[in-house]
Structure formats: C-alpha cells, structure tokens
Amino acid sequence: xxxxxxxxxxxxxxxxxxxxxxxxxxxxxxxxxxxxxxxxxxxxxxxxxxxxxxxxxxxxxxxxxxxxxxxxxxxxxxxxxxxxxxxxxxxxxxxxxxxxxxxxxxxxxxxxxxxxxxxxxxxxxxxxxxxxxxxxxxxxxxxxxxxxxxxxxxxxxxxxxxxxxxxxxxxxxxxxxxxxxxxxxxxxxxxxxxxxxxxxxxxxxxxxxxxxxxxxxxxxxxxxxxxxxxxxxxxxxxxxxxxxxxxxxxxxxxxxxxxxxxxxxxxxxxxxxxxxxxxxxxxxxxxxxxxxxxxxxxxxxxxxxxxxxxxxxxxxxxxxxxxxxxxxxxxxxxxxxxxxxxxxxxxxxxxxxxxxxxxxxxxxxxxxxxxxxxxxxxxxxxxxxxxxx
Amino acid sequence: xxxxxxxxxxxxxxxxxxxxxxxxxxxxxxxxxxxxxxxxxxxxxxxxxxxxxxxxxxxxxxxxxxxxxxxxxxxxxxxxxxxxxxxxxxxxxxxxxxxxxxxxxxxxxxxxxxxxxxxxxxxxxxxxxxxxxxxxxxxxxxxxxxxxxxxxxxxxxxxxxxxxxxxxxxxxxxxxxxxxxxxxxxxxxxxxxxxxxxxxxxxxxxxxxxxxxxxxxxxxxxxxxxxxxxxxxxxxxxxxxxxxxxxxxxxxxxxxxxxxxxxxxxxxxxxxxxxxxxxxxxxxxxxxxxxxxxxxxxxxxxxxxxxxxxxxxxxxxxxxxxxxxxxxxx
Numbered sequence: 259x260x261x262x263x264x265x266x267x268x269x270x271x272x273x274x275x276x277x278x279x280x281x282x283x284x285x286x287x288x289x290x291x292x293x294x295x296x297x298x299x300x301x302x303x304x305x306x307x308x309x310x311x312x313x314x315x316x317x318x319x320x321x322x323x324x325x326x327x328x329x330x331x332x333x334x335x336x337x338x339x340x341x342x343x344x345x346x347x348x349x350x351x352x353x354x355x356x357x358x359x360x361x362x363x364x365x366x367x368x369x370x371x372x373x374x375x376x377x378x379x380x381x382x383x384x385x386x387x388x389x390x391x392x393x394x395x396x397x398x399x400x401x402x403x404x405x406x407x408x409x410x411x412x413x414x415x416x417x418x419x420x421x422x423x424x425x426x427x428x429x430x431x432x433x434x435x436x437x438x439x440x441x442x443x444x445x446x447x448x449x450x451x452x453x454x455x456x457x458x459x460x461x462x463x464x465x466x467x468x469x470x471x472x473x474x475x476x477x478x479x480x481x482x483x484x485x486x487x488x489x490x491x492x493x494x495x496x497x498x499x500x501x502x503x504x505x506x507x508x509x510x511x512x513x514x515x516x517x518x519x520x521x522x523x524x525x526x527x528x529x530x531x532x533x534x535x536x537x538x539x540x541x542x543x544x545x546x547x548x549x550x551x552x553x554x555x556x557x558x559x560x561x562x563x564x565x566x567x568x569x570x571x572x573x574x575x576x577x578x579x580x581x582x583x584x585x586x587x588x589x590x591x592x593x594x595x596x597x598x599x600x601x602x603x604x605x606x607x608x609x610x611x612x613x614x615x616x617x618x619x620x621x622x623x624x625x626x627x628x629x630x631x632x633x634x635x636x637x638x639x640x641x642x643x644x645x646x647x
Numbered sequence: 648x649x650x651x652x653x654x655x656x657x658x659x660x661x662x663x664x665x666x667x668x669x670x671x672x673x674x675x676x677x678x679x680x681x682x683x684x685x686x687x688x689x690x691x692x693x694x695x696x697x698x699x700x701x702x703x704x705x706x707x708x709x710x711x712x713x714x715x716x717x718x719x720x721x722x723x724x725x726x727x728x729x730x731x732x733x734x735x736x737x738x739x740x741x742x743x744x745x746x747x748x749x750x751x752x753x754x755x756x757x758x759x760x761x762x763x764x765x766x767x768x769x770x771x772x773x774x775x776x777x778x779x780x781x782x783x784x785x786x787x788x789x790x791x792x793x794x795x796x797x798x799x800x801x802x803x804x805x806x807x808x809x810x811x812x813x814x815x816x817x818x819x820x821x822x823x824x825x826x827x828x829x830x831x832x833x834x835x836x837x838x839x840x841x842x843x844x845x846x847x848x849x850x851x852x853x854x855x856x857x858x859x860x861x862x863x864x865x866x867x868x869x870x871x872x873x874x875x876x877x878x879x880x881x882x883x884x885x886x887x888x889x890x891x892x893x894x895x896x897x898x899x900x901x902x903x904x905x906x907x908x909x910x911x912x913x914x915x916x917x918x919x920x921x922x923x924x925x926x927x928x929x930x931x932x933x934x935x936x937x938x939x940x941x942x943x944x945x946x947x948x949x950x951x952x953x954x955x956x957x958x959x960x961x962x963x964x965x966x967x968x969x970x971x972x973x974x975x976x977x
Contacts, residue, residue: 479665482906482959483952484913487932488673491944494936495676577798581918584800585933600801604922609808619801626796 297562300639307635310628317625321438325396328431329410329417332594334394336416336426339364339377344421344429344614347387360384361417385415421614423602432594433618439595440576441625443510447575448568450514452521459522460552463529470526481519488516489578493587502593509588513575521567528560562640570633573626580622596622651967659960666952671719674945682706684939685736709734732946735935742946745931750950753916753928755839757954759847760912761905764854769901772862773894776870787859794856799915803849803922810845822926846923850915854908861900869893895969902966906959913951 274282291299301307320327336342347359363383369376391410398404411417420429462473492512496505529552532538541551557564576596582588583597584604591598596618602608603615682705686697706712710721725731732742775784822838869875870893878888916929924930928947935943 475661475665478662479669482662482910482955483666483669483948484910484916484955486914487917487948487951490917490933490936491673491948492676494939494944495673495678497678573795580798581800581915585918585921587933587936604804606804606808606811609804616801619798622798622801623793623796627792630792630795 293562297636297639301635304635304638306631307639310631310635313624313628314632317437317621317628318441320434321441323398324431324434324438325398325404326406327408328428328434329391329393329407330428330431331394331396332427332432332435333592334427334431336418336422336428338366338426339416339418339422340426341424341612342377342418342422342426343612345379345418347417347419351381351384353381353384356384356386359387361387361411363415385411385413385417387417388412420617421612423599423612423615429599429614429617432599433596433621436594436596436599436618437621439506439589439593440579440597440622443506443513443579443595444572444575446510447513447517447579448571450511451517451571452564452568454514455518455521455525458518459525460529462522463526464533464548464552464556466530466533470530473526477519477522480516485516485574486578486581489513489582490585490587492516493582502590505588505590506593509579509582513578517571517575521564521571524567525564528563529556532556532559562636566633566637566640569629569636572629572633576622576625576629652964655960655963659956662956663953666956667723667949668719670945670949670952671715671722673948674941675715677939677941682709682711685709726946726949733942735940735943742943745943746928746946746950749927749931752839752926754954756843756846756850756916756925756927757909757912759843760850760854761908763847763851764858764908765901767851768855768858769862769898772859773866773889773897775859775863776866776893776897777889779867784863787863791856791860794853797852799849799852800918800922802852803846803919806845806849807923846919846925849919849923850912853915854911858901858904858908861904862897865900866893866897869896899966899970902962902969905962905965906955909958910955913955916951 288296330336342364345361347361349355349357349359351362361384362379362381363385364377365380367376367378368374387409388411389409390406391412392405393407393410395403395405409417416428418428418430420433422428423432458473458477462470462477489512492515493509496508500508533556538551538555541555546555579588579595580597580600583595584600586601589595589598599615599618600622603612603619608615682702686702686705690697703712711718713721722733725733730743732746734740735742735745771787775787778784822835822842870889872893875888875892878892879885883891913929916927917933918929919925920927920929921933928951932944932947932951935941935947
C-alpha cells in the first residue's frame, strides 16, 4: 500500500488521466470492500489452495452422485474376474487401431505355480467402452431413480478401471461410494464437535472465573487421553449386533464427541480477549442475554478463524475414521469407507499380489493434503494483516 | 520455583484423578459385564448350562454387584495402594501378569521415537530457517505436508514391504524368533535395538514433520531480531551466534509440546503395532478391545495417559529451566 489516505480520494481534478482514474477506482473498491470480499480476494491469489478446493469439490461431486459415476454397486460381484488387475481403456493393440476406446475381454486360466484360477486378458476379443450405458436400477441422492451409468461396456461385459478385489467387486465403484461415506463422516464429525466447542468454549470464555477453570480442567482431561485409543474404546463398546447404519451414526457421534477440545480452547481464548470490549458491555447493558451476546456480537469478530479451524480439523476426522475402520473397530461391511476398503490391503502379500487395492489410500492422502492446503490458504486469506489484496 | 512445582504437581494429580474416572467410564461402556463375559468364556461349548442365577453368583463372588462408585474405589484403590490392576478374564490371569515387561518395551519404543524426532527435527528445522527459500527448504515443506497426509499405518506397510525385500524376512516385530521368548540378555537387547528403528521411524514420522515446521517458523522469526544483528555486528562467528541466540528460543515450542508428541505417538501406537506385529502395549490394547477385556484395556489406557501427563509435567519443568521468563513469571 502507498501512503494515500481516504482524504486524498475525492481529489478529482480535470488533470486526472485514465490510468490514474483506474487506479483510484481500484483503491476505492478496496477500501469499501466487505471483510468477506477482502478474504475472497486474498484467497484467490493462493493458487495451491484453489487447486485443493477444486480437488475437494470434485471428490464431493463424485461421492454425492456415486450412483451415476460408479458403473457398479458396492456389492455387485464379477465372479469371472476375481482379484483382477486394472483394465486401462486403449485405442490400439496388436490387431490394429480403433477410433473407440476398448478393453480386452478376459478368460480364466489356472496359474501354473499356485494352481489358483485367475483372470487373464484375452487379446482376441475387444469390448468397447461406451457412455451412458444401462446398469442396475439405483436411486440418485436416495430419491431419484436412475438406471443409466456414466460409462461402462456394452453387451453386459464389465469394465474394471481399477481392478477388482478378492470377491470380484469393482474397486473403482467402491472407491467412489467410500468417498461419500468417508467425507460425510468427516463433515458430520466436524459439525458435532463444532457445536460442542461453541457451547463449551463459549460458556468458558464468556463466564470466566471458576466456571472457566473447571471447564479448562475437563478439557485438559479429554485432551490428555490419546485420541485413537479413546476412540477405540468407545468403538469397541458398540454392540456387535448393530447394523452398519447404526454403527455409521455411532462413529460420527464418537468422532464428534471428542473432537472439540482444540476448537473450544480457541473460541474460549478469543472470547476472553474481547469480553471486556465496550460494545460487549453495551450489549449487556441493553439487556441482551449471554447466548445472544456471544453469537450475535462476539462470534462474528472471529468467524473467519473458526472456519479455518474447522477446515483444518477435517483431516484428523478422516484419518481417525480410516484408522479405526482399518483395524476393524470402525465401520463394518457392507458399509464401504476408505478404511474398510484398506482392510483388504493389510499385508505384504496384498502389496505384492494386488497393489490396486491400495488406490483408496491415494484418496485418503489426496483428501487430507487438499484439506490441509485449503486450510492454509484460508488462514492466510482470513488474516487481515497479511499483505496481499 | 517451589511454588511453581507444587502448583503443577497438584494440577497433575487432579488431572490424573479425573482421567481415572473417565477410563473407568469407558471400561463400563460395553454392554454386559465382566461376570457375563467370564461365564461365557469359561463355559461356552462345555455343555454346562449357565442360568442367570449362576452369573449372579459369579458377580457376587467377584464383587461386581456393588454400585459403580464402590467398584471404582475398589479398582483405583488396588492400583494406587498395591499396583494391582485386577483380573483379566480373557486370558484367565491377572492384568499385571499379562502386561508384565511390555510396559518397558513400550517406554523403550517411546523414547527411541522421541530421540529420533528431536535429533532430526531441531537441526533440520534450524537449517531450513537459515536457508529459507532454498530447494532444501521447499523439499522439507512438501515433506511436512506428507507427514500429516500419509497415514502412518500405510507408511508402515510400505516400509515393511521394502525392508522385507532388502533385509530379509525378520523385519517386523520387536524381536527375532530366537530371542522372543528368551530371558533378557545383552544379545536380546541388541536384537531389540536392531528391530526398534523401523517402528520408531514410523511413529516419529508425523511428529517429525510437525516439529520441523515449528522449529523453522520460530527460528525464522528469531533470526530477524535485533539481538542477532547486534551479535553479528560484534563479530560473533555465525555458527555460535545461531546457537546462542535464535536456536535457544526456537526449541522452546518443541519442548512445550513434548507431552503433545507423546500423546500423538501413543495415539498411533495400536495401529502401527497391528501392522508391524509389535508385541507391546498398543498391540495388547487393540487385542483386549477386540476381546472386550476391559480390565486390560482400562489398565493400558490409564498407563499411557499417566505417561502423557508425566511427560507434560516434565516438559513444563524443562521449559521453566530453559526459559527464565516462564520461571519468574510463574
């Protein structure tokens, strides 16, 4: 910023050139922009964060409309292609080229060493990839019945872009459904812990005194117990006969119920620092209730920081869910999440024989990285003292 | 200083008391109780029919029919006065017996991990701050993002795979087959050290990435301070100057988060232990949760938390010793 102040703005002289005028309009726009506009302008310049946001948006869309993007359901089995490697659509093979992408058909063969039957590509047959092919009936977003899939093979043959697992289920389709599960668990967990953090941190920061000390002590206790073993204890307590839907809701509750301490501390310390501001006193004198003073007068001054903290806490939720499901204490089949899928890839043998089962891990890494980079970008953008505009 | 010690010590005991209530609550959570699981375990498949009255008898015999506060006092009293964590039904013995020297293995693993974390992150973080903007600095930033993003059970699997290819089969676990059941000896200890590096590296992974960033950030702030410029103007050699002024302060945030690192390491322990086949508390914790042997699980959870609380206390003391501002400010 230059030394130009607001007072200089109305200096509209006839001598103003077009360039100066543009400069002045730009400056006025900057001075009159709202807080959120300023944040958006700063965020826009953070290229990595934009890319991260786009990746997350893509994941959300893929997960939300998995019924359309995934060629097959989560439990549809292809018995002719068990533990089959990924099939990459191609345009050319030894028999010449085609203008339409195709994959080779498969035939079953016995492995000469292990004597297990396995699927091998058959270069003589070609199955063409097509868009908008019919599939099993499903309900989009749980309501709209559809039967069309984005892509697939014609004449009932099956396309396994990322291979199949030991039961012959399509890894690509399952990964998309898993994306939905894992992300929604993250969202629900973050929201629950946010509400709790708001209530607990709000009371502590607003009341102060002995209430604050007591709440701080409890927060300390929750923070000091190692998180995953704590989650494991709560997850282990879930009755074995619960359905996978019940387990799913219980998991979001567990993740949410113990994810609040960091954010609660943050809210508390922010509230403490503005508790004695004049406008808070004014609101109190005007007879506003504590809940209203906190939500309407005090929170807006650091909403942007809370949003940043929420975004940053996503990776922990996702990693916790993945880890719990991975060791068998989280979601249970037939539910599919990244962690549930990775259960099949627990051994060195899996890495050697079916490395494509690790593809969901790539999604975990990508999602966590994207949330972290996005959070960093938002934090820089929300900081009013950072230089950029 | 004495007042500081007493205050922190008292706070620590209060926290531990609340933690023990919390742990007891988790032990009580699973449906059914010890008596039912004990009866099921002992008599299922034997043809003996257990009636509700029989279970009730076992319950009374074990003192499980008392109200929860009484059982809590019984449990915590046994631990505090006799160091007795109660019986373990799934293994038909006492919790103390099962846990045995696994505590020392776990502590050994913890300290190996902490040593790797700090021995690497402090010098590397200082280096990155001094050479800010260099290729090495960018490389470290990318690494630290990966440190959070790559779940360590995955890292464990990948490392296990490569270690298996390069060093042969006996990489997983804490001991090779010859020493697993052998009594302690110099040979066994050396065998442990040879096996410890892989799990320690996996466990250090995310803490390492985090601490490098912390050291780098504090160091970058401190390096621009006038005290550094003044020392440089006086002609203090660069290496000595870095150690004497900014580096001293740059390790403060690291010291203050030792307890946090221990928490993170213990948090990741059960999963890494499951993948790497470690036979210590994390692995036992997972097994006892799966078996619903809550006495064992509760004992381990309590032990891990006690270590974390004590390490928090140690970090407070270290910080007060390192930084006079904290010591004098109270």
